[in-house]
Amino acid sequence: MNNSSNSLRFIGIGAVIAIFGGLSGFASEYMLGIGFTLFMYIALAQSWVILSGMTGYISLGHVVFFGSGAYVFVLMWGLVPVWLGVALSGLVVGIGALIIGYPVLRVRGPYFVILSFGLAELVKNLVLINEARMYMSLRPVFGAPSLAQLYIAMLVLAVAATGLTYWVRRSRFGAGLRSIREDEWAAETIGIPVARLKLIAFALSGIVPAMVGAIFIMRSGIFQPGDAFNPIVSFTIVTMAIIGGSDDAPGPLLGVGFLVILQELLWANWPEIYMIILGILLISFVLFAPSGIYGWLSANISRSKKNAA
Amino acid sequence: MDILLSPQLLAAALITGVLYALISLGLNLIYGTMRLLNVAHGDLVMIGAYIAFIVFSLFNVGPLVSMFGAAVICGGLGWFAYKSIFQNLLSNSQILARLEENSLLLFFGISVVVQNLVILFFTADRQGYEYLSAIVEIGDVRLTGARLAVLIVGSVISIAAVLYLRFSLFGLAMNALIQNRDASAVVGINVDRVQMFSLIIGFGITGLAGALISVLEPITPVMGFPYTMSAFVVIILGGLGNLWGGFLAGLLLGMLEIFGVAITGPEWRSVLVYGIFIGILIFRPQGLLGRGKIAR
Numbered sequence A: 001m002n003n004s005s006n007s008l009r010f011i012g013i014g015a016v017i018a019i020f021g022g023l024s025g026f027a028s029e030y031m032l033g034i035g036f037t038l039f040m041y042i043a044l045a046q047s048w049v050i051l052s053g054m055t056g057y058i059s060l061g062h063v064v065f066f067g068s069g070a071y072v073f074v075l076m077w078g079l080v081p082v083w084l085g086v087a088l089s090g091l092v093v094g095i096g097a098l099i100i101g102y103p104v105l106r107v108r109g110p111y112f113v114i115l116s117f118g119l120a121e122l123v124k125n126l127v128l129i130n131e132a133r134m135y136m137s138l139r140p141v142f143g144a145p146s147l148a149q150l151y152i153a154m155l156v157l158a159v160a161a162t163g164l165t166y167w168v169r170r171s172r173f174g175a176g177l178r179s180i181r182e183d184e185w186a187a188e189t190i191g192i193p194v195a196r197l198k199l200i201a202f203a204l205s206g207i208v209p210a211m212v213g214a215i216f217i218m219r220s221g222i223f224q225p226g227d228a229f230n231p232i233v234s235f236t237i238v239t240m241a242i243i244g245g246s247d248d249a250p251g252p253l254l255g256v257g258f259l260v261i262l263q264e265l266l267w268a269n270w271p272e273i274y275m276i277i278l279g280i281l282l283i284s285f286v287l288f289a290p291s292g293i294y295g296w297l298s299a300n301i302s303r304s305k306k307n308a309a
Numbered sequence B: 001m002d003i004l005l006s007p008q009l010l011a012a013a014l015i016t017g018v019l020y021a022l023i024s025l026g027l028n029l030i031y032g033t034m035r036l037l038n039v040a041h042g043d044l045v046m047i048g049a050y051i052a053f054i055v056f057s058l059f060n061v062g063p064l065v066s067m068f069g070a071a072v073i074c075g076g077l078g079w080f081a082y083k084s085i086f087q088n089l090l091s092n093s094q095i096l097a098r099l100e101e102n103s104l105l106l107f108f109g110i111s112v113v114v115q116n117l118v119i120l121f122f123t124a125d126r127q128g129y130e131y132l133s134a135i136v137e138i139g140d141v142r143l144t145g146a147r148l149a150v151l152i153v154g155s156v157i158s159i160a161a162v163l164y165l166r167f168s169l170f171g172l173a174m175n176a177l178i179q180n181r182d183a184s185a186v187v188g189i190n191v192d193r194v195q196m197f198s199l200i201i202g203f204g205i206t207g208l209a210g211a212l213i214s215v216l217e218p219i220t221p222v223m224g225f226p227y228t229m230s231a232f233v234v235i236i237l238g239g240l241g242n243l244w245g246g247f248l249a250g251l252l253l254g255m256l257e258i259f260g261v262a263i264t265g266p267e268w269r270s271v272l273v274y275g276i277f278i279g280i281l282i283f284r285p286q287g288l289l290g291r292g293k294i295a296r
Helices: A003-023 A029-055 A063-076 A082-104 A109-133 A147-170 A172-182 A184-189 A194-220 A231-244 A250-266 A271-288 A292-308 B007-034 B041-059 B063-090 B093-097 B099-122 B145-167 B169-179 B181-186 B191-213 B225-238 B243-264 B266-283
Strands: B135-138 B141-144
Touching (some): A003 A147, A029 A172, A063 A231, A082 A194, A109 B266, A147 A172, A231 A292, B145 B191, B145 B243, B225 B243
Antiparallel strands (some): B135 B141
16 A cells, blocks of 8 residues: 555545534434434444453453443533543543453453443442432433534544544554454463553543443433443444444444444334344354454455456 | 251252252353353253243243253254354454453343343243142152152252263363363364354253243243352352362352342342352452462
8 A cells, every 4th residue: 555545545534534523514413313323333333442342351241341431521511621521521531441441351262241231230229329328319411512512412423433543553652552462371471561551542442432431321311320331332332333343443443334224214113123133143243254344345355366466 | 056057057058069069050151162251151040941831831841851951942042142143253263352242231231131031931930830739758858749850850950961071082172172272273173163063962961950840930031140240159159170170169059049048138149149259359369269360
């Protein structure tokens, strides 16, 4: 790949982002809502990839960051300016992830997967108990910014998360993370600081979802622990990343695009059918195409290029 | 602290413990012989409970009979799962290397599909029925007939199953597979057959437990998940593949849960179970009875 095609590509990506941003000025509420959901899941799935795609530490409870961010934000609601609150919720959850990450990431392989789910449920139940104690079964969020503003904010997060994944995938840090996925013992033996790398990846993959959670709460206008920590969100993130391919930034984009359309068509009226299709897709991709749409495409394209040459 | 000494609470703890022992026995067989992380395990409890409920509402036949039907049907599901998915996966050495994690995602997908199919057919509403609801008094302990029956039947079946798997030839073959899969093929054990029966028996026992549970709590499509969690706690506590250890750990978890809730309050139940689970994974992943150090 030469420099001119690279810069062309950046101009193209910049143009796409600008168009999406410009849409906020005149698109209908409905279209903005779909865009909002799309960007939300892009941001979430890309964050998931930084931890789970790169290191192989599959998190089935990524909603814990989303929900915690929303909770932190809602506790600060009205006390600090809105966008400062969003940033702070990312910061608080990131610091929290650094603290709990240390013991949690000592648990390896399949146990980590179950642990991540258990952790999300534990935090959900603790929040439920805390809310019951404060006699708050739901917290309304009045006077949130307009949908157009939230749409732009979500777009920024989606771009940031995608850029972060793109950068991590090509950095020395990312190479270290991927060595953990391939063989953690060997990586540790040759002197890669696996514990520190995992911890940083864990925190990085939590910051954006926390801010996403905060913005999502402003869109829905209400905080309910059951919704904010809904395991369906975790499940959707995992399925999106696995369907798209979880080794590089383009993968989640493909998976998210595909599933958001499906979700838009089905979730509101037929949530069960939506979940069944999601489950079947997950099973099929794990069985037949474990590297996802993007992995499959890039394998086939490189093969046909080789044949042509 | 008087409450902790009451025999009433002890009976409740034993009932919960026996059911945990029974359910985790099935999970232990499946994980032990094939290293399959069956996160859909609790959904078999749910299926068993629905079978008992349907049989009772259609034919007025109680769970003490229909539990055998539930066992057969769930065992059949185990056979189907083995033939359709896992036989192939287990014979492919490339897939075998990453099988634990992949099996978890597979079962997760299966769990979601099963739960939502049940919601489609039976709605998400709670179901339930009255069965042996008369109170029986034994000394100071007052139990409904149904709970007493669950206690007796559950203990008999779980102890019988553990003894059978410990002393029968088939049980020995299964134990060999749990200890060393490759070596047991070398000494002439039909690995394929043992795996298939582990899945059938594991699913069947769990379905039976589900039929028993149907008289104790409301039947819902999502009732299974807490049992999945508890079963994992139990087999990790008792040591993976260790059937006696699992039986004792099941009783222990039942005690911890019932007495813990008695001290703190019912809203803490999930927190207790998940807290114990996370604590064990972090601090003693080799189990309470296990030996050896697991490095970071």
